[in-house]
Amino acid sequence: MWPSTHPDAWHVGQAPLQRDFISQYVTAVRTAGLRVGLYYSPLSWRYPGYYDLRGTNCLPNKWGYVTDPAHKEYARIMKNEVYQQVKELVTQYGKIDDLWWDGGWLGQTGTDADAAFFWEPGKFRDPSNEWPVDSAYSETDSATGMPLGLTGLVRKHQPDIVTRTGAVPADQAAAVRKVGSFLSTCGQAVYGTRGGPWEPVEGQYGYTSKDNTFYIHLLPGYNGTSFTTSSIGDAQVTRVFDVATGANLPYAVGSDGRVTITGVNRTRTPEDSIVGVTLDGPVQPTDIAAGKTATSSSEETSKGNTAAKAVDGSTATRWCANNGDTGQWLKVDLMSERSLTGTRIAWEFAATNYRYGIEGSTDNASWTTLADLTATTSTSQVQVSVFRAQARYVRVTVTGLPSGAWASIRSLEVYDRPLSADAGTF
Numbered sequence: 153m154w155p156s157t158h159p160d161a162w163h164v165g166q167a168p169l170q171r172d173f174i175s176q177y178v179t180a181v182r183t184a185g186l187r188v189g190l191y192y193s194p195l196s197w198r199y200p201g202y203y204d205l206r207g208t209n210c211l212p213n214k215w216g217y218v219t220d221p222a223h224k225e226y227a228r229i230m231k232n233e234v235y236q237q238v239k240e241l242v243t244q245y246g247k248i249d250d251l252w253w254d255g256g257w258l259g260q261t262g263t264d265a266d267a268a269f270f271w272e273p274g275k276f277r278d279p280s281n282e283w284p285v286d287s288a289y290s291e292t293d294s295a296t297g298m299p300l301g302l303t304g305l306v307r308k309h310q311p312d313i314v315t316r317t318g319a320v321p322a323d324q325a326a327a328v329r330k331v332g333s334f335l336s337t338c339g340q341a342v343y344g345t346r347g348g349p350w351e352p353v354e355g356q357y358g359y360t361s362k363d364n365t366f367y368i369h370l371l372p373g374y375n376g377t378s379f380t381t382s383s384i385g386d387a388q389v390t391r392v393f394d395v396a397t398g399a400n401l402p403y404a405v406g407s408d409g410r411v412t413i414t415g416v417n418r419t420r421t422p423e424d425s426i427v428g429v430t431l432d433g434p435v436q437p438t439d440i441a442a443g444k445t446a447t448s449s450s451e452e453t454s455k456g457n458t459a460a461k462a463v464d465g466s467t468a469t470r471w472c473a474n475n476g477d478t479g480q481w482l483k484v485d486l487m488s489e490r491s492l493t494g495t496r497i498a499w500e501f502a503a504t505n506y507r508y509g510i511e512g513s514t515d516n517a518s519w520t521t522l523a524d525l526t527a528t529t530s531t532s533q534v535q536v537s538v539f540r541a542q543a544r545y546v547r548v549t550v551t552g553l554p555s556g557a558w559a560s561i562r563s564l565e566v567y568d569r570p571l572s573a574d575a576g577t578f
Contacts, residue, residue, distance in 0.1 A: 153177075154244075158236040158289070160229060162198075178245045189250035190241055194234040194271060194302075195257075201227025203259050205270065206282075211259045228283040231271065236289040238302060242309040251306060251315040275304035334421055337396045341367035341426045349435055350382050361435040367395065370416065370425040377416045379427065383409035385493070387569065388432040395426040403429075433569050437493075439465070441546070441566040445485045450474040457560070459483075467498050467562040473550075476558030481549040489514050490568045494538040495523070497548060500560035502533035507552030512543030519547065526551045 154174035155165025164171050178188045195202065197213075204210035204223035217223070242248055256264035256271055268274075270283060277285065277299040291300050291308060300308060306315050320328070335342060345360035345367065352358030355373035359366055368379055384405075392403040392413055397420075403413045411429060418425050446459040450473040457472035463484055473480035492512065499506045510523040523537035546566050550559040 154240070156233075156237050156240060158233045160233060161237070174241070174245060178248075182246075187249035188245070188247070189252065190248055191252045191254065192238065192241065193255035194238075194253070195255040196230055196233060199226050199230040201225070201230050205258055211261070224283075227270070228285075231283050232286050232289045234271065235285050235302070235305065238305055239289070239291065239309070242306050242313075248310050248313055251310075251313055253302075253315065272301040273303055274301045275307070277301045334424070338421065338424070338426050341369070341395050341428065346436075364390075364432070364434060365428050365430045366435045368413075368427040368429065370418065370427070372422060377418055378412065378414040379416065380410050380412045381429070384411060384429075384431065385409055385569070386491075389429060390432055391428075391430040393428050393430075395428050396420050401427060437567045437569045439496075439565040440486055440490060440568055441484045441564055444487060446471070446482065446564070447485075448473065448482045449480045452476075462561045462564045465563075470500055470560050470562040472500070472558055472560035476553075476560065478550050478553055478559065480559035481547050482561055482564060483545060483547040484564060484566065485516075486544050486546065486566065489542055489544045492522070492539070492541045492543055492546070492566060492568055494536065494567050495546065495548075496563070496565040496567075497535045497537075497561060498563040499533050499535070500562055501557060503531050504533070504557050505529060505531050505552075505554055506535070506550065506557070509549050509551055510537055510539075511547045511549070512541045513545040513547070514543055516545050522546070 153164055154172050156163045164173055174190070181188050198215065200210070200215070200217040200220065200223045201207075203213045203215075203217055204219055205227050207221040207224040208219060210217050210219040210223065242251070253264075253273070256267050256273065258267040258270060269281075272278065272281060276293065276296075279299065285299065291305055292298060293300055293304060293308075303315065306313060340362075341360055345362040347361075348359055349361055349366055350359055352369075356371055357374050357379070358369045358371070360369065361367065368381065370379060386409075389403065389405055389411060392401045392411070393399060394401055394417060396417070401413055401415050403411055405411050413427055413429075416425055416427055441463050442465045444463055446463045448459040448471060451458045452472040452474050455472070457470055459471045459482055461469035462471040462482055471482055495510060497508075505528070507528055508525050509521060510525070511519040512522045513519045520541065520543075522539045522541050522543070525535070525537070528535075546564075548561065548564060553559065
């Protein structure tokens with residue numbers, strides 16, 4: 153990725169590119185106010201010495217190389233190239249803050265550690281190593297005169313760089329173990345969950361949820377051992393518990409549906425004290441119209457835009473009335489009388505003023521208005537309506553359309569158990 157001076161190097165400084173991507177990269181990074189890190193892999197698989205280090209046992213390879221004593225010298229040239237290129241990276245581009253190594257194995261077998269005898273990645277090299285680095289590509293330690301290994305070479309020119317031997321610093325290891333311990337005891341509030349059902353408050357608390365349980369994450373910015381949730385609507389609480397211990401916690405549900413929890417232990421995991429609240433139904437409401445029988449006053453069958461397409465769970469399909477005019481309706485049969493709490497309708501077009509009414513019926517004969525949008529000025533493609541009603545059938549009738557728009561719905565969703573504080577969960 154940069155013009156290398158090693159005679160066997162294959163690089164972007166050659167035709168047709170004739171570029172130095174490393175120079176461009178470090179300039180862009182520094183211009184953005186960031187520190188510079190480089191990634192270097194010491195392998196060049198085109199050398200036969202990579203597959204046959206001593207020239208006595210060539211491993212299978214796509215180049216068709218076979219065992220040859222000359223391969224040992226090719227391995228040494230490959231090592232020369234690595235030392236030369238590392239020296240170029242740490243001397244030609246100013247201060248390098250971080251160097252990341254990879255690919256130190258050999259012959260596609262073993263590990264980096266298994267090949268350390270060849271690359272000599274430490275501070276010094278062994279003068280008796282079978283693959284000495286030529287003086288043109290080598291450097292020595294000014295104090296001892298000993299030949300420098302890869303780490304020594306880097307540190308000579310970049311003494312403050314972050315590169316070393318791959319050992320994890322003790323403080324970082326402790327932090328990782330702490331996270332692991334937390335996940336071992338509180339993983340149920342993390343794995344397989346989704347955000348919500350309510351929005352978080354930065355630095356104070358947030359929520360995750362799965363199935364019938366939502367989890368309250370109390371962060372260091374939140375003070376106190378009690379917490380009150382937003383309204384859970386008509387859901388019923390079956391259990392409140394400390395996630396870390398599984399112990400039940402005291403709670404009370406107010407007339408407004410808000411749950412107040414007390415006795416939360418904030419010292420066990422102060423970074424994230426988690427409380428679980430289990431309800432008698434799903435935390436996130438589901439669309440009960442999906443897959444049900446839908447009919448309409450008219451449908452564009454020639455193009456497959458039938459009523460069923462509005463309840464197939466996809467907004468890529470749609471129902472469209474055959475003549476597309478006002479007065480057309482779409483109806484879904486929920487198969488039984490349900491306690492309804494709202495709908496979400498995705499219309500065919502965005503930025504279009506669809507005017508309509510939503511009705512409900514228990515017998516498909518007598519209809520009651522659930523939501524009146526006949527005078528709405530909204531142009532949102534997705535329209536949410538919140539209401540309370542008993543019904544088996546839900547009907548949407550288009551009452552007004554701007555020029556060029558059709559009576560056409562991509563998705564009609566019906567819900568029976570929302571968390572009333574957040575209409576966005578529809």
